[in-house]
Amino acid sequence: xxxxxxxxxxxxxxxxxxxxxxxxxxxxxxxxxxxxxxxxxxxxxxxxxxxxxxxxxxxxxxxxxxxxxxxxxxxxxxxxxxxxxxxxxxxxxxxxxxxxxxxxxxxxxxxxxxxxxxxxxxxxxxxxxxxxxxxxxxxxxxxxxxxxxxxxxxxxxxxxxxxxxxxxxxxxxxxxxxxxxxxxxxxxxxxxxxxxxxxxxxxxxxxxxxxxxxxxxxxxxxxxxxxxxxxxxxxxxxxxxxxxxxxxxxxxxxxxxxxxxxxxxxxxxxxxxxxxxxxxxxxxxxxxxxxxxxxxxxxxxxxxxxxxxxxxxxxxxxxxxxxxxxxxxxxxxxxxxxxxxxx
Amino acid sequence: xxxxxxxxxxxxxxxxxxxxxxxxxxxxxxxxxxxxxxxxxxxxxxxxxxxxxxxxxxxxxxxxxxxxxxxxxxxxxxxxxxxxxxxxxxxxxxxxxxxxxxxxxxxxxxxxxxxxxxxxxxxxxxxxxxxxxxxxxxxxxxxxxxxxxxxxxxxxxxxxxxxxxxxxxxxxxxxxxxxxxxxxxxxxxxxxxxxxxxxxxxxxxxxxxxxxxxxxxxxxxxxxxxxxxxxxxxxxxxxxxxxxxxxxxxxxxxxxxxxxxxxxxxxxxxxxxxxxxxxxxxxxxxxxxxxxxxxxxxxxxxxxxxxxxxxxxxxxxxxxxxxxxxxxxxxxxxxxxxxxxxxxxxxxxxxxxxxxxxxxxxxxxxxxxxxxxxxxxxxxxxxxxxxxxxxxxxxxxxxxxxxxxxxxxxxxxxxxxxxxxxxxxxxxxxxxxxxxxxxxxxxxxxxxxxxxxxxxxxxxxxxxxxxx
Numbered sequence: 001x002x003x004x005x006x007x008x009x010x011x012x013x014x015x016x017x018x019x020x021x022x023x024x025x026x027x028x029x030x031x032x033x034x035x036x037x038x039x040x041x042x043x044x045x046x047x048x049x050x051x052x053x054x055x056x057x058x059x060x061x062x063x064x065x066x067x068x069x070x071x072x073x074x075x076x077x078x079x080x081x082x083x084x085x086x087x088x089x090x091x092x093x094x095x096x097x098x099x100x101x102x103x104x105x106x107x108x109x110x111x112x113x114x115x116x117x118x119x120x121x122x123x124x125x126x127x128x129x130x131x132x133x134x135x136x137x138x139x140x141x142x143x144x145x146x147x148x149x150x151x152x153x154x155x156x157x158x159x160x161x162x163x164x165x166x167x168x169x170x171x172x173x174x175x176x177x178x179x180x181x182x183x184x185x186x187x188x189x190x191x192x193x194x195x196x197x198x199x200x201x202x203x204x205x206x207x208x209x210x211x212x213x214x215x216x217x218x219x220x221x222x223x224x225x226x227x228x229x230x231x232x233x234x235x236x237x238x239x240x241x242x243x244x245x246x247x248x249x250x251x252x253x254x255x256x257x258x259x260x261x262x263x264x265x266x267x268x269x270x271x272x273x274x275x276x277x278x279x280x281x282x283x284x285x286x287x288x289x290x291x292x293x294x295x296x297x298x299x300x301x302x303x304x305x306x307x308x309x310x311x312x313x314x315x316x317x318x319x320x321x322x323x324x325x326x327x328x329x330x331x332x333x334x335x336x337x338x339x340x341x342x343x
Numbered sequence: 344x345x346x347x348x349x350x351x352x353x354x355x356x357x358x359x360x361x362x363x364x365x366x367x368x369x370x371x372x373x374x375x376x377x378x379x380x381x382x383x384x385x386x387x388x389x390x391x392x393x394x395x396x397x398x399x400x401x402x403x404x405x406x407x408x409x410x411x412x413x414x415x416x417x418x419x420x421x422x423x424x425x426x427x428x429x430x431x432x433x434x435x436x437x438x439x440x441x442x443x444x445x446x447x448x449x450x451x452x453x454x455x456x457x458x459x460x461x462x463x464x465x466x467x468x469x470x471x472x473x474x475x476x477x478x479x480x481x482x483x484x485x486x487x488x489x490x491x492x493x494x495x496x497x498x499x500x501x502x503x504x505x506x507x508x509x510x511x512x513x514x515x516x517x518x519x520x521x522x523x524x525x526x527x528x529x530x531x532x533x534x535x536x537x538x539x540x541x542x543x544x545x546x547x548x549x550x551x552x553x554x555x556x557x558x559x560x561x562x563x564x565x566x567x568x569x570x571x572x573x574x575x576x577x578x579x580x581x582x583x584x585x586x587x588x589x590x591x592x593x594x595x596x597x598x599x600x601x602x603x604x605x606x607x608x609x610x611x612x613x614x615x616x617x618x619x620x621x622x623x624x625x626x627x628x629x630x631x632x633x634x635x636x637x638x639x640x641x642x643x644x645x646x647x648x649x650x651x652x653x654x655x656x657x658x659x660x661x662x663x664x665x666x667x668x669x670x671x672x673x674x675x676x677x678x679x680x681x682x683x684x685x686x687x688x689x690x691x692x693x694x695x696x697x698x699x700x701x702x703x704x705x706x707x708x709x710x711x712x713x714x715x716x717x718x719x720x721x722x723x724x725x726x727x728x729x730x731x732x733x734x735x736x737x738x739x740x741x742x743x744x745x746x747x748x749x750x751x752x753x754x755x756x757x758x759x760x761x762x763x764x765x766x767x768x769x770x771x772x773x774x775x776x777x778x779x780x781x782x783x784x785x786x787x788x789x790x791x792x793x794x795x796x797x798x799x800x801x802x803x804x805x806x807x808x809x810x811x
Binding site for chain 2: 001002003004005006007008009010011013014015018131159161162169171172175178179182183186187189190191194196200201203204205207208209
């Protein structure tokens with residue numbers, strides 16, 4: 001009984017101390033007015049200035065699939081235009097929304113055509129890739145006034161208990177910072193004492209871990225990392241669309257005279273086709289109807305017969321040959337939009 | 344729904360309130376049975392059908408066994424066939440069939456067979472072995488037939504154990520199911536440290552060490568140094584992960600008024616493989632010992648009364664551990680892992696080093712511990728390997744180290760693994776020497792809660808043992 005009593009008292013003391021110490025350490029105030037992480041007021045300006053300086057007639061936006069799947073130089077050669085790409089590996093709909101709102105559309109030049117490359121349910125899964133290091137990426141393009149992004153990407157997926165804990169308990173609300181700080185010490189203290197500082201440790205990590213990885217395992221890891229996109233909840237388009245960034249992305253594009261084109265890339269997760277869940281097919285059908293109702297062109301390459309295992313380096317990313325083939329097909333299919341945009 | 348999900352905790356709180364609102368054990372059992380099935384079928388409701396069908400079948404087969412004593416072998420055979428058949432079908436045939444279908448697809452034939460895409464129901468290995476132990480016990484006459492269907496069904500689907508054990512024996516759990524239970528604060532005393540440790544082990548230790556381990560094992564050809572570091576990490580990860588589940592399971596069971604089996608007892612302090620298996624996954628080890636090892640050894644000795652004969656000392660551990668490997672998965676690495684442990688037990692036993700062996704001098708103890716620990720780490724290397732070819736390549740072809748960066752990464756990883764292991768080491772000392780220092784214990788658990796809060800993710804990885 002005494003053990004429990006001491007536990008409760010010490011835990012209370014620790015929680016109490018954290019209430020003062022943590023907000024002071026991270027310069028925040030508790031209780032927070034809103035659950036979820038806090039974005040700082042600063043926004044990365046490179047996209048905005050590039051729009052102003054380069055004035056591209058077409059902008060691509062996406063994650064590593066775009067990086068590997070579209071060869072910009074080849075695309076420009078084929079179409080005769082100077083397209084621009086906003087590629088962030090690991091990015092998803094939350095970041096695309098923020099880049100569109102605070103980058104592309106915040107410039108005095110608005111690109112006539114915006115092409116977003118996505119896979120499966122990414123475009124209506126607002127809380128996909130928003131935690132951990134992804135939060136840092138989001139923060140670079142978000143201002144402290146982006147409450148909608150916070151709501152859709154974080155708060156909607158939190159239970160009331162989590163929201164309460166996030167607002168009132170600094171230990172929980174600042175856990176990402178606290179964890180980073182603990183891990184930084186674990187990772188760097190001893191090597192630094194031995195003459196290998198932070199840069200030395202990071203370089204060693206970068207040298208060792210991107211070595212050749214086992215393809216089958218990489219595919220397995222990529223598959224598991226993406227499992228969230230294929231959960232029942234996320235495959236239900238009708239219930240997800242209104243709480244996703246898609247309606248806002250469409251609205252912003254329409255209001256600013258930007259022709260939005262959504263491109264669904266082919267991935268090999270469900271090859272052979274027998275393993276594709278019927279819910280995914282239903283999802284795509286609903287997405288197609290929705291985009292049609294909102295006058296958004298939709299190019300779906302997920303069943304394109306010309307792409308197979310030989311065109312991919314893993315189940316998601318195309319290899320060089322696949323990328324070249326895809327770029328040529330995409331350029332041809334985007335020509336009508338480019339022509340209309342140039343006019 | 345996993346034990347560390349907030350969703351589960353809310354679900355369990357509701358179950359607990361409803362459960363203790365009833366005073367009669369019959370109603371309590373019904374509430375718990377329904378809750379167990381809701382929990383088990385939360386993601387895939389069809390899992391419940393599988394669980395229920397097996398339970399009904401075994402219930403009637405055991406009744407038949409009891410009634411028609413002359414034909415009880417037939418009932419036993421039917422039950423064995425059904426249970427092992429189902430386990431084999433889901434665990435071994437389905438992955439094999441998927442491989443076949445994939446092969447057909449690659450050569451241009453789309454088989455379109457949905458049956459190939461069947462998921463392995465979680466916990467099937469655990470509840471199948473649980474049912475089998477009951478059937479064996481009734482067959483041998485060491486446990487009476489359970490006539491109340493809800494009691495038997497609850498024994499099989501018991502909420503804290505249905506997904507990943509422990510593989511509780513009927514003799515321990517069924518009498519508790521059939522006894523009246525009253526709320527008792529003393530049970531909370533037993534439950535809370537287990538719950539705190541369970542969350543700490545899973546959320547802080549296992550999930551974070553897994554990041555290091557996965558990075559190493561994802562490489563096509565890591566250096567031997569990195570493999571050693573990755574294996575050390577996995578040695579910690581699998582203990583933290585699996586014992587976390589057991590701690591949480593036992594903690595939740597205490598809150599429901601049940602005392603369930605301990606599954607881990609400092610396994611890495613073992614001096615011999617036999618001792619290791621009395622400390623690691625204790626309920627599975629006991630199952631294998633009682634239903635495979637002893638019967639097999641008895642049979643061999645009956646046919647040939649020379650204990651020194653090679654088959655008499657080699658076969659029982661070898662077969663038992665091969666079954667253990669087979670139970671863990673369908674890959675060849677699991678078979679080799681089982682074979683390695685079987686050989687180790689046989690050789691140690693042959694030279695007179697059994698579970699109770701304890702050398703007198705401290706340096707002998709240290710040396711024996713170090714040798715056994717290295718064997719354990721190596722066995723986990725086999726277990727975690729991606730394939731036998733991968734393991735062979737790393738052991739026989741990979742260099743010791745590829746560059747100075749390798750050493751830096753190894754150093755960083757070892758420090759991080761040591762930091763994550765520290766709470767378990769502190770807990771070990773507290774268990775040994777801190778019983779009379781409640782203040783220290785209270786402080787340790789309070790810090791554990793703080794760390795767990797800091798490390799709470801939006802989504803936690805599944806417990807490793809779910810896949811068995």
